[in-house]
Amino acid sequence: MASYMCTFPAQYLDELWDVISTLPLIARLFDISLMNNAGNRAILVTGKGGIGKTHLLCDIVRDFVDKGIPAVLLLGDMFKGKDTVDNVIINWFQKGETIENFFAWLNEYGNQNNVYVPICIDAINEVDDNSYWNSNLPLIIAKAEAYSNIKIIVSCRSIYLEEYLDEEKIGGMLQVPHSGFDEMEVEALGSFCEYYGVNINYDTTCVPEFMNPLFLKMLCEIAIGKEDKTVVVEDIQTLMGEFFDVKNKIISKYYAEYFSVKDKVVSLALSAVTQYMAEHDRYSMTWFELRTVIAKVLAEFGIQEKTAGFIKLLISENLLREADEKGAEITFAYQKFYEYLYAQKYLDVEVEIIVEAVENKKITLGTLEMIQILFLRNTKEELISRIDNRIHGEVVETFMSGLYWRNVNEINEKTIAEIEKLLSSSNESDMRRVILGLIAIATKKDCAINAYYVHKKLSNMSSYRRDFILSLFLLKQYDQVKIISDTCERAIVLKHPTFAEDSILLWKIILCWGTGSNDIKLRDKASKGLTNLFRLYPLDMLKVINMFKDIDDDYIHERIWQAVYSSLIVLAEQKYVMPILEYIKNSIILVGIWPQNVLLRDYLRNIFEYAYYKGWCTEKEVILVRPPYRSKKHKVNKKFALQFKDRFSSLFWNCQESDFAIYTIPSEVENYGVTKKDVGLMIFEDIVKSGYKPCINYDKSIDYTYGSLRSRDEQVERIGKKYQKIYLYRELGNIYDNYKYSPRFRYSDIELVCPEQGNSLRDIDLTVMPQSNNFIGTKLVYPFYRYCKWNDITWFKNNDVERYIPNLIGCNYEGEEYYMLQGYLASKEVGKKAFREVWMQVRTYLYTKDKKNDLLKWFEKKRF
Numbered sequence: 088m089a090s091y092m093c094t095f096p097a098q099y100l101d102e103l104w105d106v107i108s109t110l111p112l113i114a115r116l117f118d119i120s121l122m123n124n125a126g127n128r129a130i131l132v133t134g135k136g137g138i139g140k141t142h143l144l145c146d147i148v149r150d151f152v153d154k155g156i157p158a159v160l161l162l163g164d165m166f167k168g169k170d171t172v173d174n175v176i177i178n179w180f181q182k183g184e185t186i187e188n189f190f191a192w193l194n195e196y197g198n199q200n201n202v203y204v205p206i207c208i209d210a211i212n213e214v215d216d217n218s219y220w221n222s223n224l225p226l227i228i229a230k231a232e233a234y235s236n237i238k239i240i241v242s243c244r245s246i247y248l249e250e251y252l253d254e255e256k257i258g259g260m261l262q263v264p265h266s267g268f269d270e271m272e273v274e275a276l277g278s279f280c281e282y283y284g285v286n287i288n289y290d291t292t293c294v295p296e297f298m299n300p301l302f303l304k305m306l307c308e309i310a311i312g313k314e315d316k317t318v319v320v321e322d323i324q325t326l327m328g329e330f331f332d333v334k335n336k337i338i339s340k341y342y343a344e345y346f347s348v349k350d351k352v353v354s355l356a357l358s359a360v361t362q363y364m365a366e367h368d369r370y371s372m373t374w375f376e377l378r379t380v381i382a383k384v385l386a387e388f389g390i391q392e393k394t395a396g397f398i399k400l401l402i403s404e405n406l407l408r409e410a411d412e413k414g415a416e417i418t419f420a421y422q423k424f425y426e427y428l429y430a431q432k433y434l435d436v437e438v439e440i441i442v443e444a445v446e447n448k449k450i451t452l453g454t455l456e457m458i459q460i461l462f463l464r465n466t467k468e469e470l471i472s473r474i475d476n477r478i479h480g481e482v483v484e485t486f487m488s489g490l491y492w493r494n495v496n497e498i499n500e501k502t503i504a505e506i507e508k509l510l511s512s513s514n515e516s517d518m519r520r521v522i523l524g525l526i527a528i529a530t531k532k533d534c535a536i537n538a539y540y541v542h543k544k545l546s547n548m549s550s551y552r553r554d555f556i557l558s559l560f561l562l563k564q565y566d567q568v569k570i571i572s573d574t575c576e577r578a579i580v581l582k583h584p585t586f587a588e589d590s591i592l593l594w595k596i597i598l599c600w601g602t603g604s605n606d607i608k609l610r611d612k613a614s615k616g617l618t619n620l621f622r623l624y625p626l627d628m629l630k631v632i633n634m635f636k637d638i639d640d641d642y643i644h645e646r647i648w649q650a651v652y653s654s655l656i657v658l659a660e661q662k663y664v665m666p667i668l669e670y671i672k673n674s675i676i677l678v679g680i681w682p683q684n685v686l687l688r689d690y691l692r693n694i695f696e697y698a699y700y701k702g703w704c705t706e707k708e709v710i711l712v713r714p715p716y717r718s719k720k721h722k723v724n725k726k727f728a729l730q731f732k733d734r735f736s737s738l739f740w741n742c743q744e745s746d747f748a749i750y751t752i753p754s755e756v757e758n759y760g761v762t763k764k765d766v767g768l769m770i771f772e773d774i775v776k777s778g779y780k781p782c783i784n785y786d787k788s789i790d791y792t793y794g795s796l797r798s799r800d801e802q803v804e805r806i807g808k809k810y811q812k813i814y815l816y817r818e819l820g821n822i823y824d825n826y827k828y829s830p831r832f833r834y835s836d837i838e839l840v841c842p843e844q845g846n847s848l849r850d851i852d853l854t855v856m857p858q859s860n861n862f863i864g865t866k867l868v869y870p871f872y873r874y875c876k877w878n879d880i881t882w883f884k885n886n887d888v889e890r891y892i893p894n895l896i897g898c899n900y901e902g903e904e905y906y907m908l909q910g911y912l913a914s915k916e917v918g919k920k921a922f923r924e925v926w927m928q929v930r931t932y933l934y935t936k937d938k939k940n941d942l943l944k945w946f947e948k949k950r951f
Contacts, residue, residue, distance in 0.1 A: 129240065130238065130239070131260040134264060172227040205238050361425060381394050542634065574594070625655075645686045656697060681718070724768070738779065751811075770811055
C-alpha cells in the first residue's frame with residue numbers, strides 16, 4: 088500500500104521485489120570463487136556453436152583495456168603450421184622479446200592493480216592440426232604458472248573438445264560451460280530487437296534456439312532488409328527460405344570456383360540430410376552418415392574431397408549442430424526447420440499412419456505441428472477434425488501452438504470452428520491450451536483470431552464468468568508460462584516506438600484484459616506495460632478507451648485511465664492531452680454520467696487538474712470535474728444481509744469481520760454518518776446482486792490452494808475480493824455524493840480545493856516510470872599512497888579529510904551543475920589485507936540568504 092505516493096520512500100516497491108529476486112543470480116555471476124578455485128590452472132570455456140564464447144572473451148579483454156590495463160586476445164586461426172604458442176603471442180604483441188619478459192610485464196600490471204591479467208585464446212578448434220594444442224597448451228600454461236597475476240583462458244566448441252584435447256589436458260583445467268542466454272531469453276531478445284531496430288514476435292522466445300546469440304543475430308539481419316522490420320516467423324517456409332539464402336551466400340563464397348550462389352548448394356545439402364534422417368525416422372545422424380550424405384552432394388560438383396571443410400562451415404554458420412553434449416551425433420541447428428521438412432514425409436499418408444507415428448513416438452510434437460499445417464494446405468481440412476481420442480491431447484496442443492507458424496490466410500472459418508468447439512468443451516486442459524495459444528498469436532496482424540477475436544469473446548461473457556475463466560487458467564502462471572510474462576515484460580522494457588502501430592494496438596488490448604486479473608503480479612505488470620505502450624504510442628488511447636467503455640469491470644477501467652493519466656504526465660505535451668479532455672467533456676461531463684468509482688473520478692479529474700496546471704484548460708472547466716458529483720443513493724439494507732448471509736457466509740464474513748472490513752474500508756466514512764460495518768453490508772448486497780454465486784466454490788478452492796487471511800499468497804486474490812474492492816470504491820462515491828459530511832473532529836484549516844476521493848486507496852503509481860541515465864556523482868579518492876610509510880596512529884592523527892569536502896559537493900553533468908544534498912562516500916586502501924578506510928557523510932541543508940548571519944552565529948562553538 089505504501090507504493091502509491093510519488094514522494095514516499097517505498098515508491099519503487101515493485102522494483103525492489105524484482106531486485107531481491109535477481110540478487111541470487113547476480114551473486115552467482117560475480118562469484119569470485121571461480122577464479123579462486125582455478126588456482127594456477129587455466130580456464131576452459133566450452134559451449135555449443137554461436138552460444139557466445141567469442142563475445143565473452145572479447146568482453147573480458149575490452150573491459151581490461153578500457154580500464155587502462157593490458158590484456159591479450161588471440162583467435163584460434165592465428166595458430167598455424169609449426170609456430171609454437173609462444174612465437175605466435177610474441178609476434179603479435181612484442182616481436183623480438185621473450186615470452187618470459189612479456190609475461191613479467193603483464194604480471195606487474197596485474198600486481199599493481201590487484202587483478203588477474205587474462206591471456207585469452209578463442210576457438211582453439213579453428214586450428215587445422217588437431218594435435219597442435221595437446222603439445223602446445225601445456226607448455227604455455229606451465230610458463231604462465233610462474234606469474235601469479237596471469238590467467239590463461241581458452242575456449243573450444245563442445246563438439247570438437249575431445250578431438251583437439253586429450254582427456255588428461257581437459258581435466259587439468261577449470262572447465263566453465265557457457266549456456267548462452269539461458270534464463271534471460273526475454274532480456275536478450277529485447278536487446279537484440281532494440282539494437283537492430285526490428286521486431287521478433289515474443290512467442291519465439293519459447294524456442295530453445297533463442298538462447299543462441301548468433302541465431303538471434305541472423306533473424307535480426309533478415310528483418311533489417313524488410314520494410315516493416317519484422318521477421319516473418321508466422322510463415323515457417325518463408326523464414327526457412329530466407330535463412331538458407333543468407334547462409335548460401337556466405338558459404339558459396341568459399342567455393343566460388345566450383346559453384347555459384349544460384350546453385351543453392353546449401354539447400355541441396357540440407358535437403359539430402361533431411362531425406363536421410365526422415366527415411367530412417369530419426370532426428371539426428373552420426374558423423375559418418377553425415378560425411379557420406381554431404382560427399383554425395385558435393386560429388387555432383389566434383390569436390391567430394393572438400394566434404395570435411397563444407398561440414399565445418401555448415402556447423403560454424405549454425406545450420407547444423409551437435410545433437411547432445413557428447414557431440415556423437417549431428418542434427419539441424421534449428422529443429423523447427425527440420426520438423427517442417429520431415430513433416431512432408433506424411434503429406435500423402437492416411438490419418439491412421441500419423442496416429443500410429445504419434446503413439447509410437449516416431450515424431451515429435453513439433454513435427455506434429457508442421458504436419459497439421461501441411462495437412463490443411465493439402466486437404467483444406469483441419470487434421471484435428473479427423474482425429475479420435477487416442478492422440479487428442481497431443482493434437483490439440485500442437486494445433487494451438489502451430490497456429491503461430493501458419494500464414495494468416497491458413498487460419499480460416501474451419502480453424503475458428505475447431506477453436507470454438509474446444510472453448511465450449513468441458514475439458515479444462517483443452518480450454519487452457521486454447522487460451523494460451525490465443526495469447527501467443529494475439530498480436531498477429533490481419534489474423535482472424537488475434538486480439539480482436541479475444542476481445543470479442545471476452546466482451547460477450549458475463550463479468551463473473553469471464554473472471555472465472557481467466558483466473559482458472561492464468562492465476563499464478565506469470566512465472567511459469569513464458570507467453571504470459573513475455574507479453575507484459577517486453578511491453579514494460581520497450582524503449583522506442585519501433586513497431587507498427589496496429590500491432591501495438593493488439594498488444595494493448597491483451598494487456599488491458601490482463602489489468603482485470605485477480606493475479607496481482609499479472610495485473611500490475613500489465614498495467615505498467617500498458618502505460619509504457621501509451622507513452623510510446625499515445626495516438627490510440629481514445630480507441631482503447633472506447634473499446635472497453637462498455638466492459639463491466641472497474642479494475643480494467645481504473646488501470647486504463649490510470650495508464651492514460653500517467654502517460655500524459657510523462658509525455659507532458661498538450662497535443663496528447665486535449666483530445667482526452669474533449670472526450671471526458673463530451674462523454675461524461677455533458678451527459679452527466681459520472682462514474683461512481685472514486686478512483687476513476689480521481690483519474691478523470693486529475694487529467695483536468697494537470698491540464699489546468701499547464702495552462703491548457705480554464706478554471707471554469709476544471710471546476711466542472713471537481714466534487715461534488717451525483718449518483719443514485721444506496722442505503723444500508725440490513726434485511727437483505729439477514730436473508731443472504733448464511734448462503735454467502737464467507738463473503739458476509741469478509742465484508743464484516745476480515746482485515747478488509749476492519750482496515751481497508753476507510754474510517755473516513757464515519758464522518759458521513761455511516762459505520763464501516765454499514766459500508767460492508769452495502770458491499771455485500773452489491774456483490775450478491777451482481778451475480779457472484781457461481782464463484783463461491785472457486786473462491787473456496789483459491790483459499791484452500793493459496794492460503795487465506797494473513798497466511799495467503801500475496802500474489803493471489805479471490806474473485807470475491809476483487810469485487811469487494813470494486814464495490815468499496817463505488818460505495819465510497821455513493822457516500823460522498825449522498826450522505827451529509829459531519830466530521831467527528833473539526834479542523835481550522837480551510838480547504839480551498841476539494842480533495843481527491845480515492846487517493847488513499849491507490850496501491851500502484853504508474854507515473855513512476857523506470858529512469859535510466861549515465862549520471863555519476865563525485866567520488867572520494869583518498870591518496871593513501873602518500874602515507875604508505877606512516878604507521879596507522881600517525882596517519883589517523885593527520886586531520887586532512889576536510890580539505891577534500893569542497894570538491895565533493897558539486898559536479899558537472901551534461902553542462903549543468905549539480906550539488907549533493909545527501910551522500911555517503913568512502914575510499915578504501917587497496918592491496919593490503921589490513922587496509923585503511925576514509926569515509927564521510929554529507930548532509931546539505933537549505934537556508935535563505937537573508938538568514939546567513941544568523942546561521943553562521945549558530946554554528947559558533949558547534950562541533951559536527
